[in-house]
Amino acid sequence: MVAEAVRCNPSVSGASKSQGSAGCQVSIEPRLEADPVDERAIIARCLAGERRAYALLVERYKVLVHDLVFRMLGDAAEAEDIAQEAFVKAYLSLRDFRGESRFSTWVCRIALNRCKDVLRKRRRAPWLRARYEEGPDVAEVADDGETPAHSVERCEREAALQRALASLPVKYREVIVLRHIEGMELHEIGRVLGIAVGAVKVRAFRAREMLRSLLQSEGAPR
Amino acid sequence: MTRFEELLEGQLTGELAPAAKAEFSELLALAENRRAFQAHRETVALLSSLERQIPSSSFTDEVLASLPERQSRSWSGLWNLLWAPRVVRWNVATALALSLVIVVTALTWNSLISRHPIASEQHPTVTLFRFSLDAPRAQHVSLAGDFNGWRTNDIVLADVTGRGHFSVTLPLKPGRYAYMFVIDGATWMTDPRAEAYRDDGFGNKNAIVDIAAPIGSNGDI
Numbered sequence: 001m002v003a004e005a006v007r008c009n010p011s012v013s014g015a016s017k018s019q020g021s022a023g024c025q026v027s028i029e030p031r032l033e034a035d036p037v038d039e040r041a042i043i044a045r046c047l048a049g050e051r052r053a054y055a056l057l058v059e060r061y062k063v064l065v066h067d068l069v070f071r072m073l074g075d076a077a078e079a080e081d082i083a084q085e086a087f088v089k090a091y092l093s094l095r096d097f098r099g100e101s102r103f104s105t106w107v108c109r110i111a112l113n114r115c116k117d118v119l120r121k122r123r124r125a126p127w128l129r130a131r132y133e134e135g136p137d138v139a140e141v142a143d144d145g146e147t148p149a150h151s152v153e154r155c156e157r158e159a160a161l162q163r164a165l166a167s168l169p170v171k172y173r174e175v176i177v178l179r180h181i182e183g184m185e186l187h188e189i190g191r192v193l194g195i196a197v198g199a200v201k202v203r204a205f206r207a208r209e210m211l212r213s214l215l216q217s218e219g220a221p222r
Numbered sequence: 223m224t225r226f227e228e229l230l231e232g233q234l235t236g237e238l239a240p241a242a243k244a245e246f247s248e249l250l251a252l253a254e255n256r257r258a259f260q261a262h263r264e265t266v267a268l269l270s271s272l273e274r275q276i277p278s279s280s281f282t283d284e285v286l287a288s289l290p291e292r293q294s295r296s297w298s299g300l301w302n303l304l305w306a307p308r309v310v311r312w313n314v315a316t317a318l319a320l321s322l323v324i325v326v327t328a329l330t331w332n333s334l335i336s337r338h339p340i341a342s343e344q345h346p347t348v349t350l351f352r353f354s355l356d357a358p359r360a361q362h363v364s365l366a367g368d369f370n371g372w373r374t375n376d377i378v379l380a381d382v383t384g385r386g387h388f389s390v391t392l393p394l395k396p397g398r399y400a401y402m403f404v405i406d407g408a409t410w411m412t413d414p415r416a417e418a419y420r421d422d423g424f425g426n427k428n429a430i431v432d433i434a435a436p437i438g439s440n441g442d443i
Contacts, residue, residue: 084285
């Protein structure tokens with residue numbers, strides 16, 4: 001298994017996110033709030049030929065889809081391309097969207113399927129994954145209110161975590177990304193992956209165990 | 223998966239009901255469980271501390287630029303005809319002819335209406351199409367498709383024989399339509415006897431029907 005490094009660039013990251021609490025539970029900011037009726041209206045406008053209406057959906061979910069793809073592939077440039085492809089494919093299949101689930105669930109599933117294609121190709125052609133094996137860019141690290149030393153430390157921690165994520169088998173990686181990074185609920189993850197909620201719980205539990213073990217073996221900074 | 227592991231999943235995200243929470247607290251009496259809980263909590267905290275990667279500022283524009291034009295069939299043509307700026311040249315003969323048409327139409331309008339009261343309600347290109355499904359165990363079957371915005375309770379199929387053979391006949395204009403049956407308001411089912419199928423993006427397939435028949439021909443599936 002080959003670990004995948006990630007170039008940390010705080011200047012392009014920084015979406016706000018609540019930190020884990022020190023108490024008995026970790027709070028995750030609800031990120032997928034969207035009115036399904038409103039979404040149906042937007043989709044109806046897209047189907048009626050109003051292409052600009054689709055921008056509303058892209059704007060609403062671009063960070064989610066882009067981050068999901070990035071966490072699955074570990075490559076920011078590739079994440080941008082694949083996330084855009086997912087939105088285009090969703091648009092082309094809009095007539096087949098039945099509204100059983102939210103649009104975000106649907107587009108995430110499309111994006112994840114595309115990620116799996118890319119990961120399969122990488123397995124067959126390992127040299128494809130080499131181009132993003134760079135360390136943190138110190139020149140870009142300085143951020144508002146954060147010293148360069150702290151920024152470097154945070155980048156190293158994130159890079160170690162991303163490497164550990166990349167070492168997880170895909171079926172565990174996708175669950176842990178959707179659950180603990182994108183903040184999806186169990187039943188929604190089940191819909192995205194096409195598996196039962198029970199299976200989501202089992203995979204999430206095992207994924208955390210594996211991830212912890214990987215981080216410990218690497219001696220990741222905390 | 224043990225009971226502790228199952229409860230742990232809910233506890234980590236604060237989704238446990240009070241009773242389950244109390245049960246979880248009891249299980250934490252075991253040192254082994256406490257260690258596992260602590261380890262999982264730390265891992266979740268670490269994952270939650272990751273900052274989201276933001277796409278480029280041109281992300282949405284690039285997606286829109288990649289989209290093909292989706293013409294709203296005849297409406298876009300009509301819209302252009304009505305609203306596109308154009309120069310109209312007039313002469314006296316054209317004005318007189320137009321005036322004559324307006325006068326004749328006004329004089330004959332009432333008689334035309336009274337002679338053909340339902341002419342405007344008939345649509346010459348509609349084909350009657352029967353959708354049917356054998357579902358002996360179903361209580362209620364409805365039809366949803368892109369022709370009704372995938373609403374699940376608009377079109378209800380009737381079980382005339384009482385033996386689970388549900389059907390409904392719809393007037394459809396020529397075109398290609400995707401549809402699914404909805405059993406008892408909850409289960410989506412692809413028509414096993416559809417003419418064609420199309421992937422719905424979730425691993426299932428929507429049934430497809432092509433309406434191209436001329437006036438008067440009825441289909442049955």
